[in-house]
Amino acid sequence: MLAACGSSQSQFTLELSSVDRSLTAYITPDPPHIPVNDFFELRIELVDGSGRPIMPGQVSLAVDAVMPTHHHGMMHEPTLTIDGNGWHVQDMLLHMPGLWVLSVDAEHPDGSRTRMQRNLEIE
């Protein structure tokens, strides 16, 4: 399991920022402790560099996770749906323990993309 780091969003929220910190994703997993090899869901909210919320209509999101030392990613492509001022992600599955890199890619209307990512050590 992975216990998510605390943040202003909730006790169990992960924070992923882009390199230039122009975007930050706050990710709340359900269940709160990300399990090994069991499906889980995510709630994602985005803010810009000034902390202003980014609404789902402003960008489109893609979520992925890979194990860099194993040279493979998830076995499933997560399903994203818009949920109010954020996104609901289903079918996340980190099927092996170890180091994963979770990424959230935001595609802007002009076609440019911003990646937010962080390492997750899953046991």
Added chain:
Amino acid sequence: MSPATLLLVAVAILATPITFSDAQRQRILRLGPLPTVPSDPTNRVAGDDDAAALGQQLFFEPRFSRSGSVSCATCHDPRQSFTDGRTLAVGESTGRRHSPTLLNVAYQRWFFWDGRADTLWAQALHPFESETEFDSSRHRVLEIVAKVPELRAAYEQVFGPLPNPEACDEIDVAFANIGKAIAAYERRLVTGPSALDHFVEAMRRGEKSDALSAAAQRGLQLFVGDAQCYLCHGGPMLSDSEFHNIGVPPLGGGRSTDSGRWDGLAAAKINAFSAFGPHSDDPEGDRGRRTRSTVRGQHLWGAFKTPSLRTASVTAPYMHQGQLATLADVLTFYNTLENQVLHDHHQETILVPLELDEEDLADLESLLKAATGTPPPANLLTPQTGHQDP
């Protein structure tokens, strides 16, 4: 040092209690027990006693096959822990893969070595129309059910009248029902707690336990430690239920031409009897959505499903073609990776030779034997006629 002293020192070392690190304990606690059998919303009769009784009759019925001599029990023999002890399965002719056990099959996420079925009832249907297995057809299956009074009565008790044999869509519905009944029976083939389970439960309660021998405890420490078996054989099923290409040499040598999961996944996504198909009782549910969303990546070429180790000691031979005859052979393969067949970028990249000594390998084997649970209830292991309480 005298031989007697050496012997005393060895005994002392072997008798020293095993101390697990916090990380090892956390991994051990995930190894058991088996949870409640998961529900299957795609099969509305999965938990139905009458359906399971029908399924048990169907499982042992040989008349569906072309020769009248092959049943599910031919390759999944209850007397051999629901496998057959062969390298390759033999039905009406010889197949290309080893028969996996059906013990604890309800906990699987995918079915067959290549995962080409996404539900247990879909898996149960494949053999009927496989040339090497039953070499039969859905029409013949339903014809037999219609002609055998006890099968017809049992079928109609669960599903209502048999279909018009001229109506293809009705035939497929009834065929799906046959699979669902067999699955209802197979879901009950669950092993009882193992010595490993008892040890894990004691650990969870904070108690010492002698459920595992000293050798098995040392094996357990390797399993969740230096040998890192838990990476793929973790969780209550001692399997991640996913697919890996570990480069086991094919039977007969040479390079493997079996694409495994690569083609298996493609087949699962177009199967008319899939979890999201017209015969599923929950086509819009999680199971169907996950089949559609499964990624067909290059790493799946030549990959096969990680078998559960909960029955490893009673289901020889091993691997997808039964290439490895004994547990010792399996451990030797992982220990040296000698004869591993590499396919450039397709094989699992995290495997390295374990390079353990003979005693460590023997300890791992002791653990695998201790991980095997008790057989299912005896009334599930023989043909039943008429309705029987499970």
